[in-house]
Amino acid sequence: MSGPTLEDVAARAGVSRSLVSLVMRDSPKVSEGRRRAVLAAARELGYRPNLNARTLATGNSGTLGVMISDLHNPYFAEVVDGVEAAAHDNGMEIILGTGGRRPAHERRSVERLLQFRPAGLLLLGPVVETAAIEEAASQVPTVLVARSVRAGHVDTVNDDGATGSALAVEHLAALGHRDIVHVDGGGGSQSSVRRRGYEQAMRRLALSRHLRVVPSEYTDIGGAEAARALLAGDTLPTAIVAANDFNAVGIIGELSEAGVRVPQDVSVIGYDNTHLAGLRHIGLTTINQPREEMGRLATETLLQRLRGERTRAARHLLHPELVVRTSTGAPRS
Amino acid sequence: MSGPTLEDVAARAGVSRSLVSLVMRDSPKVSEGRRRAVLAAARELGYRPNLNARTLATGNSGTLGVMISDLHNPYFAEVVDGVEAAAHDNGMEIILGTGGRRPAHERRSVERLLQFRPAGLLLLGPVVETAAIEEAASQVPTVLVARSVRAGHVDTVNDDGATGSALAVEHLAALGHRDIVHVDGGGGSQSSVRRRGYEQAMRRLALSRHLRVVPSEYTDIGGAEAARALLAGDTLPTAIVAANDFNAVGIIGELSEAGVRVPQDVSVIGYDNTHLAGLRHIGLTTINQPREEMGRLATETLLQRLRGERTRAARHLLHPELVVRTSTGAPRS
DNA sequence: ATACACGCTTGGAGCGCTCCAATGAATGGA
DNA sequence: TCCATTCATTGGAGCGCTCCAAGCGTGTAT
Incomplete structure (x- = not known):
């Protein structure tokens, strides 16, 4: 069941356990002849070193x-x-x-x-x-x-998430947006950094009164839910800084479902620049992380x-x- | 470096190595008092069983x-x-x-x-x-x-790939397509089964003379390349059975880039019904596998x-x- | 009091490997 | 020819754990 061991290979090659061990770790201090004999025996038996044993012995x-x-x-x-x-x-x-x-x-x-x-x-x-x-x-x-x-x-x-979010906000502001909402990554890693970057950028651009954060998470389902929450509210923002790409895709999907066009009615920006964002169907503006x-x-x-x-x-x-x-x-x- | 061992826990709890071992595998034959003492000692030391040693000893x-x-x-x-x-x-x-x-x-x-x-x-x-x-x-x-x-x-x-491909072809044929091309998954697993299903279905539907296979692979990049090859050819088919969803997304992206609309100009069908296919942007007709x-x-x-x-x-x-x-x-x- | 059973606990052997000190063989210099 | 030196090879101990047979102490029946 558990396969051949060093011992078996050694017996077959007519050498000691230690020598086989040396060959397996290709040590230079083994003669060419023995090395070949050992390797041949190992191949014939289908020997595969037991990493558990090795780790136990070496601690590595x-x-x-x-x-x-x-x-x-x-x-x-x-x-x-x-x-x-x-x-x-x-x-x-x-x-x-x-x-x-x-x-x-x-x-x-x-x-x-x-x-x-x-x-x-x-x-x-x-x-x-x-x-x-x-x-x-x-x-x-x-x-x-x-x-x-x-x-x-x-x-x-x-990546510098605060700067990344700021880049997103600045891009939108430069396009003329003021009512920019952030959809938040919730408990997801780095989400608080991104949120803070968004808030700081909004303040810096004197858009504090438009500051608005919708709770969500790093999934497209979360994005769709956040979009539904926005759609149910009084006013739709003109732009959304999503938690990440995955989330942005969910948002856009839900918006289009409701007849809201992106980017004509609402602009959406993602985060991560995953493969997904680059797909031509999606063409998501986003923040690149050198993954x-x-x-x-x-x-x-x-x-x-x-x-x-x-x-x-x-x-x-x-x-x-x-x-x-x-x-x-x-x-x- | 390598953390506390059973021995350490045993010493701390004032029992034998074996007893600690029994506790760790929560054996019923340990008295409640000892069990608690051992668990306490283990927690205090931050003990974590060494799976290498365990696997070595049990073979499992x-x-x-x-x-x-x-x-x-x-x-x-x-x-x-x-x-x-x-x-x-x-x-x-x-x-x-x-x-x-x-x-x-x-x-x-x-x-x-x-x-x-x-x-x-x-x-x-x-x-x-x-x-x-x-x-x-x-x-x-x-x-x-x-x-x-x-x-x-x-x-x-x-999944029954031949039947799946046939479903795809039949769906397209029912819509009125005759010039149906298959983009092939190349060395990817199950690709030959899918190709065979496509070929058989085409023959069954008396569309043998439209039979055409473009080599590709199970990636969106592969899909884009296949689409370019098709665009460079004489006639574009009216429908494409892609290798898988990923591949289909690449095909559609490249087609839209060239101004070919999906599905108005060309229909595309994927395979797998991954999450990706369900995204509203993409809305890919596909074959579901219960993944x-x-x-x-x-x-x-x-x-x-x-x-x-x-x-x-x-x-x-x-x-x-x-x-x-x-x-x-x-x-x- | 004695025998016995039962439940909890223990030390020793061994899993497959590496490491180390020691052995044996071969080489070169005097 | 002999000894020192180098090089290839070896057996034994030990890594942390589990398993097993055996030990110990208590309770019950005799």
């Missing part, structure tokens, strides 16, 4: 654990691409767990990941409480992506710490950029 | 390995939802690996998953060669989703085998259904 699994908050949001798939590329470049592997955007689910997922004793942990957009993050970080080096936390020993990689780069950077930050090259917490903040497509335009006059 | 990790062919395709996220729900219902956890739609990448990912000695393996839409699948399956019970394979000991869960149910079924099939309730290979084939939205209509006359 050569694996990074990655927790993805929401498997449905393409944002994370794009970050994972960067993570995986960087990990492979450094000879490490990754294993993933999903959080389902629910704290309890995330805790469970992280717990399982930790039980495998990964060398490090990457949490992508976690919504779990800070305490749980700190607990994980006390166990193993941890990097957060798309979530900031005050804790001293946790590295973070984020793949963030994944790479997060991984490299983690590896630096693993190599002991840094002990102070790193706080990477990347620049967001406005990407104008077709979901925003001048307000009706 | 209580974990299912799941390989996702393409993290970007929402289809798989939806299957994973079902997998995870079913796994949790049965007290198991899952860990994920990604395949990036590339055989080499998939092999590597599966390899890593296997090294953790999971109780079973679920491969979602693998594109890797059959031999690699069989090799994995010889190691550990394996279930394939969205990919069929002849091998005797591998269970599969698929979450497939995930559940696959997991339960795997668990059955793990419990030794079945030794013969299971071949589940689920019914696809036509979902009509707005991307299909009658051809211009």
Whole structure:
């Protein structure tokens, strides 16, 4: 059932367990002849090293654990691409767990990941409480992506959400909008930063009295609900800064359903510049986050710490950029 | 570095290693007083069982390995939802690996998953060669989703792709289309089944001479390329059966770019009925696969085998259904 | 009082691997 | 030819856990 072991390979190749172990970790101090014999024996038996045993013996699994908050949001798939590329470049592997955007689910997922004793942990957009993050970080080096936390020993990689939201508001204001609403990401990571950016920008542009926040979450369903709430209200705003792209798509869908045209009647701007925003049907104006780069950077930050090259917490903040497509335009006059 | 062990907890609680072990696996044969003392000690120390050690000792990790062919395709996220729900219902956890739609990448990912000695393996839409699948399956019970394979000991869960494609063709034919092209999923899993279904349906409807297949793949970029190829040709078909939803979205985007309206000029039908298809912007007519149910079924099939309730290979084939939205209509006359 | 059973608890062996110190073989210099 | 040195190879201990047979203490029947 559990497959051949080192011992079996050793017996077959007529050498010792230790020698096979050396070959498997391709040590230079094995003669060419023996190496070939061992490899042949291993292949014949279909031998596959038992990572559990190896990790137990070395205390190092050569694996990074990655927790993805929401498997449905393409944002994370794009970050994972960067993570995986960087990990492979450094000879490490990754294993993933999903959080389902629910704290309890995330805790469970992280717990399982930790039980495998990964060398490090990457949490992508976690919504779990800070305490749980700190607990994980006390166990193993941890990097957060798309979530900031005050804790001293946790590295973070984020885009500058306040600036990003401000870019969105400024873009809309420049088009002539004044009644600009923000649909909020709720408990989602970074949502409060984005909201604050929106509020500050509105104030800076002397639009405080138009300030209005509709609660929602980082999903298209949430966006649709927020749109319904707006439609049910007295006045529709002329522009909406959505929580993220996914959310924006839900908003736009619901608005068109109600006969409200985007951008003629209402402009909508997303956040993240996921793949989705770029689809030609959707053509969502949005704020770009360099997702793949963030994944790479997060991984490299983690590896630096693993190599002991840094002990102070790193706080990477990347620049967001406005990407104008077709979901925003001048307000009706 | 590696955290407290059973031994530490035992020392703190003033009991033996074995007793702590029993408590951790909540065995009924521990007195209430000791149990509480042990749990308290464990909490104080922040003890977390080492799954590597446990798996090594028992030969059973209580974990299912799941390989996702393409993290970007929402289809798989939806299957994973079902997998995870079913796994949790049965007290198991899952860990994920990604395949990036590339055989080499998939092999590597599966390899890593296997090294953790999971109780079973679920491969979602693998594109890797059959031999690699069989090799994995010889190691550990394996279930394939969205990919069929002849091998005797591998269970599969698929929708009936031939029927699905036929539904698509029949729908278009009923609308009055005759020049119906199929954009093919290339090396992607199940693409040949879908193509065959298309061809058979075309013949059955006496449309053989319109039979035309454009090579592509299961991505929107692939779809856009296929659309460009069609646009560059002599005559545009009046309808397109796309490889999958993702692919259809790429096709539609490229067509609209070229000023070809969907469905007025060309009807397009997808496959999978992912979340994407349902977005109101997109409103893609497509073929539904019960994705979450497939995930559940696959997991339960795997668990059955793990419990030794079945030794013969299971071949589940689920019914696809036509979902009509707005991307299909009658051809211009 | 004695025997017995039952329930809780324990130490030892072993899972498959790595690491280390030690062994044996081969090489080169005197 | 002999010894020092290098190089390839080996056995033993130990990683943290589970499993098992055996131990201990209490209660009940005799």
